[in-house]
Amino acid sequence: MAKTKDGEFHTAASLDSPDDVDVWRVNLHAGDTVTISTDNEDDFNPDTVLALFDHKGNILAVDDDSGGAFQSLITYDVTETGNYFFAVTSFANFPSGGDKFPDGPSYPGFGGSTGSYGLDLVIA
Numbered sequence: 001m002a003k004t005k006d007g008e009f010h011t012a013a014s015l016d017s018p019d020d021v022d023v024w025r026v027n028l029h030a031g032d033t034v035t036i037s038t039d040n041e042d043d044f045n046p047d048t049v050l051a052l053f054d055h056k057g058n059i060l061a062v063d064d065d066s067g068g069a070f071q072s073l074i075t076y077d078v079t080e081t082g083n084y085f086f087a088v089t090s091f092a093n094f095p096s097g098g099d100k101f102p103d104g105p106s107y108p109g110f111g112g113s114t115g116s117y118g119l120d121l122v123i124a
């Protein structure tokens with residue numbers, strides 16, 4: 001991810017197939033507030049689903065449309081320093097929470113859209 005300024009990162013990626021799952025790792029510190037959002041050029045396509053996981057693959061937060069239109073937004077207050085993972089998929093491919101890392105997270109659903117999206121990460 002490219003750093004745009006202190007604590008702010010931006011990248012572009014794409015859901016190449018309806019069941020594509022894009023996963024990123026980020027190191028966060030206790031006391032951080034992290035805000036992750038998708039920012040699509042076309043607000044409605046792809047219809048992103050965003051999820052945040054701890055280092056074991058436990059689901060901490062899942063969001064579909066809080067970012068406006070069909071875009072996703074998660075704000076999370078970090079209580080434990082360490083590695084976290086977040087993933088972007090398309091609606092309605094939600095994580096099941098059934099599998100933990102290194103095998104998980106599992107996404108048994110079916111996505112319904114493809115296309116490029118922007119991803120913003122702000123650590124404050």
Ligand SMILES: [Ca+2]
Pocket residue numbers: 013014015016020021022
């Ligand atoms: Ca992808």
Ligand SMILES: [Ca+2]
Pocket residue numbers: 047048049063064065069070071072091
């Ligand atoms: Ca969505």
